[in-house]
Amino acid sequence: MIKDNQKRLNRLHVLLDVIVTAAAYALAWFIVISGNVIPLDGGVLKPRIYFLALVFILPVYLILYASFHLYVPKRVQGRRSEFANICKANIIGLMLFTFVLFGARRYIMHNEFFSTKMLLAFFAINILLLEAERMTIRLFLRSLRTYGYNQKHVLLIGYSRAAEGFIDRVAANPEWGYHIHGILDDSQPAGLEYRGIQVLGHTDHLETFLASNTLDEIEVTLSLEEYSHLEQIVAACEKSGVHTKFIPDYNNMIPTIPYMEDLQGLPVIHIRHVPLTGVFNATLKRAVDIVGALFGLIVFSPVMLVTALLVKTTSKGPVLFGQERIGRHNRPFKMYKFRSMEVQDPQKEQKQWTTPHDPRVTPVGRFIRKTSIDEMPQFFNILMGDMSLVGPRPERPLFVEKFKEEIPRYMIKHQVRPGLTGWAQVNGYRGDTSITKRIEHDLYYIENWSIGFDFKIMFLTVFKGFINKNAY
Template sequence: MIKDNQKRLNHIHVLLDAVMTVLAYSLAWFIVVSGQVIPLGHNVKTLNPPVYFAALIFIVPVYLVLNAIFHLYVPKRIQGRRSEFANICKANVIGLMFFTLILFGGRNISTYFGYFSTRMLLCFFALNTLLLEAERMAIRLFLRSLRTNGYNQKHILLVGYSRAAEGFIDRVALNPEWGYHIQGILDDHKREGYTYKNVRVLGKIAQLESFLEENMLDEIAITLGLGEYANLEQIVAVCEKSGVHTKFIPDYNNIIPTIPYMEDLQGLPVIHIRHVPLTNVFNATVKRMVDILGALVGLLLFSPLMLLTAGLIKLTSPGPVFFSQERIGLHNRPFKMYKFRSMEVQDPGKEKSRWTTPHDPRVTPVGRFIRKTSIDEMPQFFNILIGDMSLVGPRPERPLFVEKFKEEIPRYMIKHQVRPGLTGWAQVNGYRGDTSITKRIEHDLYYIENWSLGFDFKIMFLTIFKGFINKNAY
C-alpha cells in the first residue's frame, strides 16, 4: 500500500538529506578553509581538518531534526514548492544560528574553536540550502513521473456524490502527477453505474462497511452533499472502525466561495468564512511600517519629478496643482485621495459621476502624459503617510461606483477589509483603467487572502516593469 511506500521514501529521504548536508559541509570546507580555491594568507590560523569534520557528528543529526520540525518529510503529492523551499530556508537559518551560538557563544568553546571559520559556516548555510532544494526537486520530478505513468498510486473511495466530489475528481483528472486513483463513489441518490469523468458510482452508502472489508484502500474522502450531513457521524464511525485514513471535503463552495480559516476555540473548531492575514496585528503593524518607510523613500526619490510636474501643470492650465477626490477605503470609510490635476477644472457634481473616455476633451496635454505614466498618482504617497492608503492593495473607488458595483459584483465589498493601495495585484496583471471589474475583484481577493510581505515586494517589483505605463488611461 501507499503508506508502506511513504515509509520507505521517508527513510531514503532522511538518508539523502544526511548525504547532502555532509556534501555541503565538505564543499564549504574545501572552498573556504582548505586554501585550494581561495588561497589563505600567511597569518591566517585555522584548525586541522579532523576538528572541522568531527563537528559533523553533531551537525547532521541537528539538521535532520530541524528538517522534520519544519515538515520537510511530509508527502510531496500536492505540497507547494514555494512553501517547501521556505521551510528549507527556515531550518537552515535556525541551524546556522544554533551552531554560531554554540561555537562563538561560550568562553570555553570559543577558546578551543577560536579559529573556526565564520565564512565557512555562511558558505555551508548557502550550499546546504541549495543542495537540499535541488535534492527535493529531483525527488519531486521522479515521483511525478512515476505517478503520471500509473505507479505509486494512492487508492481513494469517495462517500457521497456532490459538488465537492465533482470538484475533487476534476482536480485529480487535471493533475495525474498527484498519483490519486479514485476507486469509485458510494451514494444514495445516484444510480449504480452512473459515471462522472470515468469515476463510477459503485453502490449505496450502506455498503461502505462491506466495501472496506473487501478492498485495500489508502484513503476515504467524505464528499457528502449539504443535505446529507445528518449521516456524517455514522459514516465517520464506520470509517474510523476500518482504520483507513479518512478526510472530509465539505460541500460549501457555493456558500463560502473562498479558502476558509480554521480557529481552535478551546477545542471548538470555528471556521472563518474568509482568511484575511492582515487582520493579524503583527502582520498589519509590519505592513504599516513598510508603508511609512516606502512613502518617505518615494517622496524623497521622486521629489524632483513631482516638482517638475507641479510646475508644468501650473504653467499650462489655470487652476490648482493638486486634485482631491473622495474614495472609499478601509472598513468602508471615505477619504480624500490626492492626485496631480490632469484635467481642466470642472463642476465637482459632474466629475463625481463620470468616467474618463477616450480622447476626453477635459484632459490636458500634460495630464494625458502623466496619466499614461502614472505620475499623476505620486501625491498618494501623502495618503500612505497619513494612513488612508498602503503601498500595495486594491485600488480605491468613488462612492457612487462602490454602491453600483456592490449590487452587481459578488464579494465586491471584501476589498475594503484592507487599506487600498497605490498599486496592486490586479494592476500588475493589466487590470486597471477601462478593464473588467470582475477580473479586478478576483485578483484583489486573491491578494487579500494570500497576503505576505514577500507578495507585497513582488508586486512593487512588478510595478516597476508593468504598473507605471497605463495603456488604458485616457
C-alpha cells in the same frame, strides 16, 4: 499502496538530505578555509575539528527538517512554502550551531575560533542545494505521476459541488497523482458520470470497498442535505484505518479558506481568514509601507518635480487632484493624483468613467496616466495611513454603492488598507477590465497575505504594473 511508497521515499529523502547537508558543509569549508576563496576571519582550526562538527550538525538538521514539515508528501505542497521552511530550518540551525560552537570554544577548541564566514557560507550553500534537491525530486515525482505511476487511490463519498470541485482540480493536475475510483452516493443513480468518474452505488457499500484494502484515502464530499450520515461514515473509515479527509460542501455560503480556533475544546470556524487582522502582521506591513513610501518619494522626486511643472504649465488648474475614495473599514478619504484632466464640475466628474480618447484628458495627462506617473502623489496617502503600498485599489463612493449590490463579497476588500498597486493590477486587471475578476484577485490577496507576497507584487509592478494599456 501509496503509503508504502511514501515510507520508502521518506527514507531516501532523509539519506539525500544527509548527503546534501554534508556536501554543503564540505563545499563551504573548501571555499573559505581550504581554497581561501574568501579571505579568512581567524578560522585557523584543523580540518579534523571542522568535520567533527558534522556529528552534531547532521542529526540536528534532520530533526529541524522534520520539524518544519520538509518530509510531508509533495503532491500539493506549495514550492514557496517549502522554500520558506528550508530557510526557517537553516536559520534555527545556524543559531544553534553558533551558540554551541562559540559557547564551547574555551573548553573544546582552546579559545580558537570557528570561521564565521564559513558558517555563513554553509548557511547559504545549504539552502541553495536543499532547494535544488527538492525541486529535482518534485519534478521527478510529477513526471512519474503524470505517466500513471506512484498514484494515490481515493474514493469519494457523496456527489456534491465539493466532489465536482475535487474532480475538476485532479483532472487539471495529473502530476498530483490521484486516481479516483468513483463516488458512493445515496441520491444519485449508479452509473452517473462526471468527467469520467462514475457513481458506483450507495454509501452502504462503503465497507465492501474498505475491506478490499486497495484505497489510500477517502474523501468525504457529502452534500449539505446528507450531513446527517457524516458521523456513521467517518466511524466506518476510522475503523478500517484508511486515511480520511473531509471536503465541506459550503463553498457558496463560505467562499473562502476558513480557519479554526479552539474555544476550550469547542471548535470555532472563522468564515474568512484575514492575516492582517493580527497585530504583528499589521505592524510589519505598516513599517514596510512607511519605509517604502519614503524611499519612493526620494527616488521619484525628480520625476514628480518635472511632472508637476508640466501639468502646471500646459493646462489651467492645480497640480494635484484630490478625489474621494472608500478605504479601510468603509471610511472615505481623499486620494491624491497629478491632475491629468481639464478642471471640471466635481458633480459630473464623480459620475463618469474615463473613456477612450476622452476629450477631458490633457496631452500630458494621457502620458502620465498611461505610465502611472499620475499615481505617485499617493506615497503621501501611504504616509498618512490612508493607503498601503500593496492592497486592493480603492474606488469612488458612487461605484462602491453600485458594485456592492451587483458583485458578491465586493465589500470584503475594505477589511484592509487600499493599495498603490495590487495582485489584480499585476495580473492585468486595471482600468476597463472585469470587476468580478479584480475582486477575485483582491480576495485571494487578502486571505493569503504575507510580507513575501507583498514584495513579490511590488517586484512584478516594476515589470508589469507601470504601463497601463487600459488607461485613457
